[in-house]
Amino acid sequence: MEATITKNFTLEEPIEKVWAGLSDPMRISGCVPGASITEKMDETNYKGEVTLKFGPIKSKYDGVITIEKMDNENYDMTLKGKGLDSKGKGSAEMTMNGDAKASGDGTEIDFQMVVNIQGTLAQFGSRLINDVSDQLMNQFVDNFKALLAGEEFNNELKAGSMMGSVLKSKVSGLFKKKEEENS
Amino acid sequence: MIQCKTSKEIGGMGHSMKRKEDDRFVHGKGNYVDDVKLPGMLYMDIVRSPYAYAKIKNIDSSEALKIPGVLAVVTGKDLEQYNLHWMPTLMSDTQMVLPVDTVMYQSQEVAAIIATEKYIARDAREAVRVEYEVMKPVVNPFKANDEDAPVLRTDKEDQKDNHIWHWEVGQKEETEKIFNDAEVVVKEQMHIPRIHVSSIETCGCVADYDKVDNHLTMYMTTQAPHAIRTVIALVAGHVGLTEEKVRVISPDIGGGFGGKVPVYPGYVIAIAASFLIGKPVKWIEDRSENLQADSFARDYHITAEMAGTKDGKILATRMKVLADHGYTDASANPSKFPTGMFSIGTGSYDYSHAFMEADAVYTNKPPGGVAYRCSFRVTEAVHAIERITDRYALEIGKDPAELRFQNFIKKDQFPYQSPTGWEYDSGDYEAGLKLALKTVEYDKLREKQAQMRKEGKLMGIGLSTFTEIVGAGPSKDFDILGIKMFDSAEIRVHPTGKAIARFGTKSQGQGHETTYAQIIAEELGIPAKDIQIEEGDTDTAPYGLGTYASRSTPTAGAAAAIAARKLRDKARKLAAHLLEVSEDDLEWEPGKFSVKGAPEKSKTIQELVFAAYTNHPQGMEAGFEATHYYDPPNLTFPSGAYICVVEIDPETFEIDVKRFVAIDDAGNIINPMVAQGQVHGGLTQGIAPAMYEELIYDDDGNILNGTLMDYLVPTAVESPNWETGHTVTPSPHHPIGAKGIGESPTVGAPPAIANAIVDALKPYGITHLDIPITPAKIFEALKEKGVLDKPIVG
Numbered sequence: 007m008e009a010t011i012t013k014n015f016t017l018e019e020p021i022e023k024v025w026a027g028l029s030d031p032m033r034i035s036g037c038v039p040g041a042s043i044t045e046k047m048d049e050t051n052y053k054g055e056v057t058l059k060f061g062p063i064k065s066k067y068d069g070v071i072t073i074e075k076m077d078n079e080n081y082d083m084t085l086k087g088k089g090l091d092s093k094g095k096g097s098a099e100m101t102m103n104g105d106a107k108a109s110g111d112g113t114e115i116d117f118q119m120v121v122n123i124q125g126t127l128a129q130f131g132s133r134l135i136n137d138v139s140d141q142l143m144n145q146f147v148d149n150f151k152a153l154l155a156g157e158e159f160n161n162e163l164k165a166g167s168m169m170g171s172v173l174k175s176k177v178s179g180l181f182k183k184k185e186e187e188n189s
Numbered sequence: 190m191i192q193c194k195t196s197k198e199i200g201g202m203g204h205s206m207k208r209k210e211d212d213r214f215v216h217g218k219g220n221y222v223d224d225v226k227l228p229g230m231l232y233m234d235i236v237r238s239p240y241a242y243a244k245i246k247n248i249d250s251s252e253a254l255k256i257p258g259v260l261a262v263v264t265g266k267d268l269e270q271y272n273l274h275w276m277p278t279l280m281s282d283t284q285m286v287l288p289v290d291t292v293m294y295q296s297q298e299v300a301a302i303i304a305t306e307k308y309i310a311r312d313a314r315e316a317v318r319v320e321y322e323v324m325k326p327v328v329n330p331f332k333a334n335d336e337d338a339p340v341l342r343t344d345k346e347d348q349k350d351n352h353i354w355h356w357e358v359g360q361k362e363e364t365e366k367i368f369n370d371a372e373v374v375v376k377e378q379m380h381i382p383r384i385h386v387s388s389i390e391t392c393g394c395v396a397d398y399d400k401v402d403n404h405l406t407m408y409m410t411t412q413a414p415h416a417i418r419t420v421i422a423l424v425a426g427h428v429g430l431t432e433e434k435v436r437v438i439s440p441d442i443g444g445g446f447g448g449k450v451p452v453y454p455g456y457v458i459a460i461a462a463s464f465l466i467g468k469p470v471k472w473i474e475d476r477s478e479n480l481q482a483d484s485f486a487r488d489y490h491i492t493a494e495m496a497g498t499k500d501g502k503i504l505a506t507r508m509k510v511l512a513d514h515g516y517t518d519a520s521a522n523p524s525k526f527p528t529g530m531f532s533i534g535t536g537s538y539d540y541s542h543a544f545m546e547a548d549a550v551y552t553n554k555p556p557g558g559v560a561y562r563c564s565f566r567v568t569e570a571v572h573a574i575e576r577i578t579d580r581y582a583l584e585i586g587k588d589p590a591e592l593r594f595q596n597f598i599k600k601d602q603f604p605y606q607s608p609t610g611w612e613y614d615s616g617d618y619e620a621g622l623k624l625a626l627k628t629v630e631y632d633k634l635r636e637k638q639a640q641m642r643k644e645g646k647l648m649g650i651g652l653s654t655f656t657e658i659v660g661a662g663p664s665k666d667f668d669i670l671g672i673k674m675f676d677s678a679e680i681r682v683h684p685t686g687k688a689i690a691r692f693g694t695k696s697q698g699q700g701h702e703t704t705y706a707q708i709i710a711e712e713l714g715i716p717a718k719d720i721q722i723e724e725g726d727t728d729t730a731p732y733g734l735g736t737y738a739s740r741s742t743p744t745a746g747a748a749a750a751i752a753a754r755k756l757r758d759k760a761r762k763l764a765a766h767l768l769e770v771s772e773d774d775l776e777w778e779p780g781k782f783s784v785k786g787a788p789e790k791s792k793t794i795q796e797l798v799f800a801a802y803t804n805h806p807q808g809m810e811a812g813f814e815a816t817h818y819y820d821p822p823n824l825t826f827p828s829g830a831y832i833c834v835v836e837i838d839p840e841t842f843e844i845d846v847k848r849f850v851a852i853d854d855a856g857n858i859i860n861p862m863v864a865q866g867q868v869h870g871g872l873t874q875g876i877a878p879a880m881y882e883e884l885i886y887d888d889d890g891n892i893l894n895g896t897l898m899d900y901l902v903p904t905a906v907e908s909p910n911w912e913t914g915h916t917v918t919p920s921p922h923h924p925i926g927a928k929g930i931g932e933s934p935t936v937g938a939p940p941a942i943a944n945a946i947v948d949a950l951k952p953y954g955i956t957h958l959d960i961p962i963t964p965a966k967i968f969e970a971l972k973e974k975g976v977l978d979k980p981i982v983g
Contacts, residue, residue: 007887093315096239097323124323125239128891129295129481133899 007128011139013117015147016109019154024113025081025106027154031073036161037149039142043071050074056089058098060138063130066092074101081106096125117143191858191917194711195779200718201711202925205862209718210702219441223473225395225408231260233459233472234310236300236317237482238292241553241890242326242341245290245319248300253316258309262317263301263462265289273461276424276452278519279669280527282353283344284556286454286461292321293341293516294555295890296481301458303470326553326890327351330490330513333550341516341551351551353518358532358609359544367505367542371496375580377957381569382883383488383513383554385480386561387902388697390443392483393473394456396463403429405463406436409456412449412695413735414439416669418727420452423670425460439725445697446874447559447737450521451484481895484521484557485884488513489531489547489569493577501587503540503596508573510547512558518549520558521737522565523667523674529565530824532609533658536574537618537828538596543608553890562874562935564659564738571655572960575940579652579947580956588635589944590626593654594619604921611658613826614928616854617918621830622654624914625852629832642952647837649949652830653941659929660743660825669734675820676744677731678752680709682813684802686795687719690752693733694745695725699931700863701741705749707859708925712753713760714780714794731816739827739929742859743920748819750924755815760797766806767792825920825928829853831941837949842964842971844880844946846909851937854916856928865913868934873908875938879960881907 017024027033031052035043040057047053050073057066069089076083087100098121105116121139152159195201213219250262265287268274278284287298300317304310327333327341333351342348368374394409411417414437422432442449455472463470474483490511497503510528514520522529528547535543560566578596582589597618598605605613634650641648664673677693690709694701701724706717724730733745757777764782765772768790775782783791792800801813834848851872858864881901885893894900901907919926939960946962947955953976958966971977 007889007891007893091239094236094239094317094319122889124889124891125295128887128889129893129895 007124007135008120008122009135009139011119011121011136011143013143013147014114016112016114017151017154018112020111021081021106021108021113023154024115025078027150028104028106029076029078029083031071033153035071037146037153039145039149039161041161058127060127060130060134063127065095065127067098068092091125091127096123096127098123098127119143191861195714199710199714199716199779201707201779202857202859204707204860206703206707206717206860208700208703208863209706210700221390221441221443222393222395222408222410225440225471227395227397227469230395230469230471231303231305231466232307232310233455233462233470234302234314235298235455235478236302236314236319237478238295238297238299240292240321240323241295241328242324243292243321244324245288245292245299246322247320249318250300252318253302253313256309256313256316258305259302259313260305260466261303261462263287263303263458268461271428271461273425273457276457277670278517278556279451280518280520280522281524281670282518284454284517284519286457294553295892296478296555296895298454298458298482301462303462303466328552328554328886328888328890330511330550330552333552341553353514353549353551354527355546355548356527357544357546360542360608361544364505364507364542364544368494368496368507371504372499373581373585374494374496375577375584376492376494377577377580379491379493379573379576379957380959381487381489381491381572382878382960383485384561384878384882385483385485385884385900386444386446386448386559387480387897388444388446388448391474391476391479392449392453392455393471394459395469395471396459397469398460398463398467400467404434404436405430405460406438407460408438408440410442410449411437411439412442412445412697412737414695414725414727415693415732416672416734417452419672420670421460424457428464437727439695442695442697445737446562447486447521448484448561449697450559450735450737451519451557453483477896480897480900481892482555484519484559485515485555486557486559486561486563487569487878488558489566491569491573493573495577495581497581499585501585501592501595503538503581505540505542506535506574506577507543508534508545510545512547512549513552513554514549514558515552515554515556517551517556519556521560523661523669524671525666526565529560529567530658531566531570533567533611533656534570534574535607535609536571536578537598537616537654537656538578539598539602540596541608545609554886560738562871562932564657564661564932567657567932568936568939571653571936572940572943575653575655576943576957579944583951583956589652590622590631593622593652597654612823613656614823614920614922615918616656616826616828617916618654618828618830620916621828621852621854624916625830625832625850628852628912628914629834629848629850631832634834645839647839647949649835649837649945649947649951651833651835651941651943651945651948653937653944654830655828655937655940657739657827657933657936658824659739659827659932660821661738661740662824663822664820672734673820674734674744675818676733676740676748677816677818678745678748679731679816680749680752680756680814682715682756682798684799686715686798688715689721689723690749691723691730692745692749693731694736694741696736699736699741699867700860704742704859704863705746708746708749709753711779711925712750713757731818739931742927742929743825743923744819744821746859746927747821747924748817751819752815752817755817756813759801759813760794762809763797763800763805764792767797767800767804822922825856825923827853827855827928827930827933829933829937831937833941833945835942835945835949837946837967842967844962844964846876846942848912849909850912850914851934852914852916853930853933854918855930855933856918856920856923857926858915858917859927864930867931868913869911871932871934872911872938873903874935876907876942877903879939879942879962881961883961
């Protein structure tokens with residue numbers, strides 16, 4: 007099961023500062039909800055773990071993150087993560103492409119994330135993967151902003167609220183059209 | 190229409206007697222396999238593959254074995270030592286019991302845990318570490334034989350691709366010529382979706398091997414206990430489990446529908462575990478395991494074509510099938526029929542030429558192809574012929590009812606030779622459709638439809654006038670793994686006139702304990718309430734091939750009638766002896782023999798039975814018992830005329846089944862109430878694939894709806910009000926003229942619904958939709974036709 011999530015956002019920070027944060031695997035991984043890097047293997051390979059929750063299924067993936075591309079001149083990077091569910095229920099692969107460019111005083115960032123999940127999580131999470139991924143991405147952006155602003159943040163997976171916020175976004179999506187029609 | 194020959198007290202055929210078994214069920218006293226609890230019993234759970242296609246690099250059981258209560262983790266390598274790691278399928282293919290090196294579908298069994306408690310076994314599943322190397326699976330059957338597709342069955346020496354077999358029947362050249370010359374040719378590509386029987390009770394067993402006696406008692410959810418015993422002996426005879434050492438007991442079953450015909454790996458592993466440990470081992474599937482790993486049904490991709498004249502005469506049909514069999518050919522078909530009875534797909538219509546062909550392929554999906562409430566691929570065939578018939582009517586602008594009347598095989602043409610080689614026994618298709626049209630008030634409905642269409646409303650009327658083929662089957666053609674498909678009955682009447690009768694079949698809810706008793710009551714005059722029916726224990730019941738494909742009444746029911754007639758003949762001899770007259774001077778009425786012209790001189794059946802034990806004439810065998818193994822001379826051909834009326838919401842495209850009229854002709858009816866119950870259940874399982882059910886896999890072979898949260902099995906909530914009725918055309922060759930009713934509604938309902946929905950969408954240029962037809966599918970189809978630019982209403 008494959009899902010592609012794209013996100014475009016602008017930060018009120020100069021590109022150098024943004025890129026410095028974005029291109030440092032140790033710092034950036036701290037912004038990914040539920041993720042942490044446990045070991046630096048070499049300059050481009052890191053061991054890490056990610057916890058994901060889709061509806062009734064919680065999965066912890068142990069894996070390796072590889073920096074496939076790090077173009078500091080054009081502010082373009084590609085990360086590849088590959089992990090196995092720690093209970094043998096499946097595996098996940100993720101390719102993330104991040105691209106930053108200066109926009110006025112701030113920085114515009116384009117993210118594209120392709121996630122491929124196999125196993126139990128794919129069975130149960132198929133209907134939710136896009137919404138959950140979107141929520142994760144939003145949480146990541148908030149964390150990243152906090153990181154750059156030097157504020158404290160918590161990258162724990164907001165598991166309890168995750169289902170709630172997905173439901174809320176789904177339900178409000180349903181009513182959005184009606185509201186527009188009514189207004 | 191249904192006339193009873195017996196009194197209500199006797200309760201023979203035609204009486205709506207309440208089901209004898211229901212007392213037990215409504216009091217919670219049913220005895221299902223999970224109710225079997227034996228001293229020292231162990232529990233088995235199964236580690237399953239998360240991947241559709243992967244190499245097993247390592248299985249590490251060490252952590253699992255540390256859990257207190259876990260006794261063993263069984264892998265394919267363990268079973269390989271005893272050559273028990275594979276088994277034959279019903280179609281003489283091979284299937285892994287546990288994999289030694291490769292998994293072939295998601296949720297396939299990988300290892301089994303044996304523990305002292307059910308939940309310890311379940312917990313230990315997560316402690317077994319399996320290392321896989323994931324491979325790209327073959328999921329799409331149309332791409333199974335592409336050049337870059339991996340050959341899946343590397344275990345089979347001669348297998349060079351993923352093609353399993355090719356099958357064909359009919360007149361290829363002549364049919365092609367008719368198509369080339371025909372005024373009208375219609376063609377549709379359709380998919381009969383992969384679905385699951387989803388019986389309330391999942392599968393399971395308790396394997397109880399006694400080391401001292403070298404004897405296995407196998408309590409299991411099987412529709413065919415005798416055949417299973419033979420299969421166990423064939424698979425495990427070499428380790429000492431020969432057939433006299435095996436007893437299979439099929440207790441109460443909570444629905445089978447074909448899903449409990451195959452042998453699943455879990456059964457074999459439980460036997461192996463009990464054999465090795467020497468203790469009883471229980472294995473009960475959970476709901477997801479049942480849905481994800483047990484045999485699927487259907488999954489035929491069909492190209493259906495019909496050739497005819499401009500004024501509506503059908504001239505020929507052509508069908509081409511691609512069958513997705515999953516990892517192995519584990520279909521439940523009689524050996525000579527790889528596509529089952531698909532060749533019934535020429536339908537209820539009179540024309541001379543047809544050609545059908547099928548190819549089956551391996552994919553990385555669970556094996557199966559069971560006859561889900563359907564006599565071996567009849568549902569697929571009936572859907573194709575009934576859809577393409579409507580397509581033809583649409584093409585030439587003829588009313589689909591009128592077109593059917595024009596082409597029906599007429600009542601006086603029976604026995605009718607079909608172009609694919611069947612001899613239809615009897616039928617009156619016109620009478621059935623006339624009654625259905627009258628019940629639904631067809632002409633008025635069409636007027637209403639015209640009016641509604643003017644108002645922009647989506648209303649459709651769909652017909653299905655199908656012919657079924659059941660009761661497999663005559664021994665010259667029908668066997669499973671070489672065993673002929675007869676069935677049996679043994680009747681034993683006790684000295685006091687009460688009886689026990691045993692059968693080779695096995696009820697899974699059909700009501701055999703009532704209907705078999707009624708057949709015997711009809712023939713012997715012993716009240717049905719006094720006749721105890723027993724099935725499912727291979728140590729006591731006569732050999733038979735089991736219950737599926739509407740075969741119980743056509744085979745074992747016939748055996749019961751003939752065995753009862755043997756006893757009636759004996760009763761006549763006893764009566765002649767007791768009344769001191771010749772046999773020819775006796776007259777039978779249900780329950781007694783009396784002397785012609787002197788009705789006061791009579792003996793009841795109970796008196797005659799008593800005499801068989803207390804006062805039988807010299808030279809006559811004592812006792813009152815008879816057995817019959819019935820080998821049917823032909824199959825039976827039930828038919829039906831179904832009409833479905835739908836309205837579709839023009840905004841949400843929700844489908845509302847407004848009316849559903851089902852007129853069935855199952856020949857003579859044993860118990861109208863039981864028959865009606867069968868029809869109601871079958872119709873509900875007919876709307877299932879038509880509107881709701883389909884097992885969906887993604888490109889990686891992950892099942893996307895492997896729980897009942899995502900896979901909607903319709904219930905009373907989704908069921909419309911069924912309007913049922915029947916016509917009666919007895920089967921000329923069946924001893925009681927019965928044909929079988931259980932699967933007709935499942936077979937006949939889907940095309941009626943699909944035809945109704947397509948009819949509703951006719952003004953928008955839609956000619957076909959694949960089932961299950963969901964609101965989303967209608968939305969997409971209308972969008973594609975460009976008719977959603979403005980609202981349909983208004």
